[in-house]
Amino acid sequence: MTRLSASEHGQVRQLQLPQACAINKRKFLGIENVGMAKPYDFKTIEAKWQRIWEERDTFRVTEDPGQPKYYCLEMYPYPSGKNHMGHLRNYSIGDVVARYFQMRGYNVLHPMGWDSFGLPAENAAIEHGLHPATWTYENIAYMRKQLKRMGFSYDWEREITCSEPDYYRWNQWLFLKMHEKGLAYKKPAFVNWCEVCQTVLANEQVEGGRCWRDESEVVQKELEQWFFRITAYTEELLGGVDHLPGWPERVKTMQRNWIGKSVGAEVNFPLVNGESPITIFTTRQDTLFGATFMVLAPEHPLALHLGEGKADVQAFIKRMRAEDRVVRTAADTEKEGVFTRAYAINPLTEEKIPIWVANFVLLEYGTGAIMAVPAHDQRDFEFAQKYKLPIRVVIQPEGGGLSGEDLAKAYEDEGVMVNSGPFNGLATPEGREAVVRHLEERGIGKGAVNYRLRDWGISRQRYWGTPIPIIYCDECGAVPVPYTDLPVLLPTDVEITMKGGSPLARVEGFVNTRCPTCQGPARRETDTMDTFVDSSWYFLRFCNPQAEDQAVEKAKVAYWMPVDQYIGGIEHAVLHLLYARFFTKVIRDLGLVPYGEPFVNLLTQGMVCKETYRCPTHGYRLPQEVDSTGRCTACGQPAEIGRTEKMSKSRKNVVDPDELLDRYGADTARLFSLFAAPPEKDLEWSDKGVEGAFRFLNRVYRLVDGWARQLSKSPTHFSFTALTVGRPVYQKAHLTIKKVTEDLDRDFHFNTAIAALMELVNVLGQFQISGDPGEEAERRYVGRFAAETLLVLLAPFAPHQAEELWERLGHDRSIFKESWPTHDAEVIQREEILVVVQVDGKLRSRIFLPAHAGEDDLRSAALLDSRVQTWLRGKQIKRVVVVPKKLVNIVTEE
């Protein structure tokens, strides 16, 4: 018996081919004259259709209020040189989405552009002696060509290049608008400084104390910098996360973590000497009675003051301030402190408690000062043990029994308040509220919220970016460049050295200017903007990329926005995706967009990985540098084999897209990257898998091309009820429509959609379009219907081949003008259903019944089945569970 998938079991017998058919198989496959099966000529076909799409402006879109819109956007690339497989995967996913929605009748906006400002251009300038612009624009030209070779359905008329004045002038415009509203401001601050990049980095660009670009250690430097007040939107950015059902949970979690909201209280601790009190922030105000000392951050202004005339305190503060902050603030750094010999009063116990200065308290979180509750905070506990400070239990867990003397570690969980005067007996949640109320009544504190999120530092001491439109005048201070003077052009004659501060500072013609207010001599700001500013609103610009007099054109943006589907890498979960949300809210408040959230649905595609070989002495090796026994060919040592890691040049496990395209073509590259894994999971590259995709496309090609001539004579109508030999194939085609459509609608399950197409091709491979003259009309009708269905469903995945074969079937209109098919529920209705019979939950028999069989029919048929009866012998039937049209389970008495 031919094995087919379970769902088609009922059709199996009808699909059997008599042995004699094998003789004619070559003929039916259209290869009888070929002698040898040649692969289809993807080079000619792909080039042909790319040319036709371009000539016919197939993917040009304009606003059309009469048609539902769909905005499909993939994160635009940084033009680093060549596209890598991650890009191609990202854009292949996006292209299927865009083409699918187009066929579903949507007006689809699918644009592409270049995130073309950034540091690598400056590095390349030094390395290769090229101007950053030259290097960037050569890369763009190359990468654009690659994308076109992939056949992506972009509206290239909307291409955006961020490094062009017609784009970055609007960065400056937005900066000025934000400056007007107090959302852009300058302040001195400790900032992250990367020695390699010679620039400041935003908090979001520091990962584990290292630069996100070059992974070098980041140091802290105090500099005067421009900031965007993202914290003005903290609550909205946090709350909005709850209203993004189309975003992956992990991205939302990351954003919540990054914003880091803590709810608690601020409490004032008066000083014994009567000076103004120390304010602390705590989330555990219910432990206030257990605060036996206080700790200030070394940078806290009061620390120096209290340490006046105390050499050891001064020395400690000096040493701590000089210490590398990344090291000092690491969790495993030993706690260290010094007693100021000053005292504060615990406002609830009215006890005198000592004030310390210690390394583990951070100025930038909360108020830079803490109350220490050693019994209920592990850090305070460790500190108290080291310096012999009192430990007092004020929270008892259920069952109690804790005492300060024999505590081995802090009890940080919730419990019941003890040793807390009027609050004794309250559980932690109520205690928290009660203490806040008490503090507020007595005016010694208040409920407070703290966030981890800091304002976004955007100044970069680099050349290849947007000039910040500010002029410094000795008389008038920092003066914004008037709107009418925009853009502030980035000068082209600049020397890039990567040392000695902002390159623009050395361009006299740029720096020296006149004050817009007093006309006196003045100097321009020489820092440029973080490149993340460009990507924070580019999706709005795509709606009106050519607008010369405004950043965003209200009506067009209102039509296209929000982005219906955004697709990109998880690495931007916080960075870009947080900034873009912030900018959208700012621009909304400028009255230019009706939405505060830019991206309705977000798909974070997985990385592209490949096996990696590593030799202990020679590092990463190419597969050919490792012999069959797994030893490095250079030194003979056993190499680490087959570990799957993200593709990267340094790991020597990359696949070059150009080679892939030369060898297999765009359709194969697309199909494999969509088939090998669901889009959100990592994709393990497999050369064999690519060949599998290529083989599949060849099968489709031979099949449809082989049929094409005969199918031109097909009848256009045939009654379903009259179908006989072609019936199962016709049904399979309808089932495939259903499956592919559902898979695309349900979170873009491309891999299973493609699997369904493969199943259909497998069935069609067994079907003949000629035969008995009496059957010929039916066979051709069914063959044509199935082949056309296959092509239409395949079109979003392998567009070139679908177009080509569509044309060969006699169509003169693009397959993308076809509307997406719908399945006929009556057709896929089976005449016969397979019922699974279980005895005590174990599969014991299968029976075929007419589709209209009811529950009672199922029950009696199951009980009558001879195999079931064997299993029932000597047993008492307890009950019979019937699942309509599916299953019968006979439960017996033991």
Added chain:
RNA sequence: GCCGGGAUGGCGGAACAGGAAGACGCGACAGACUCAAAAUCUGUUGGGCCUUCGCGCCCGUGCGGGUUCGACUCCCGCUCCCGGCACCA
């Protein structure tokens, strides 16, 4: 430590609402075609068992329990892997 995600054949992965575990592909094995190879086509392919080779039986979705007629799926308790945050008060 807190938060999120995950674990299914030799491999990538299916199984939609609790109802046939392993679709589809890769690899492997066999056969057809061929002088031969490649390509193509056709089968077989989770593990084990058998004087019965069957529409056969037993086991099987990280581990241990539970709910249920029935669990990859739900509940409780673990292990391991991946990711985010973290001396954050």
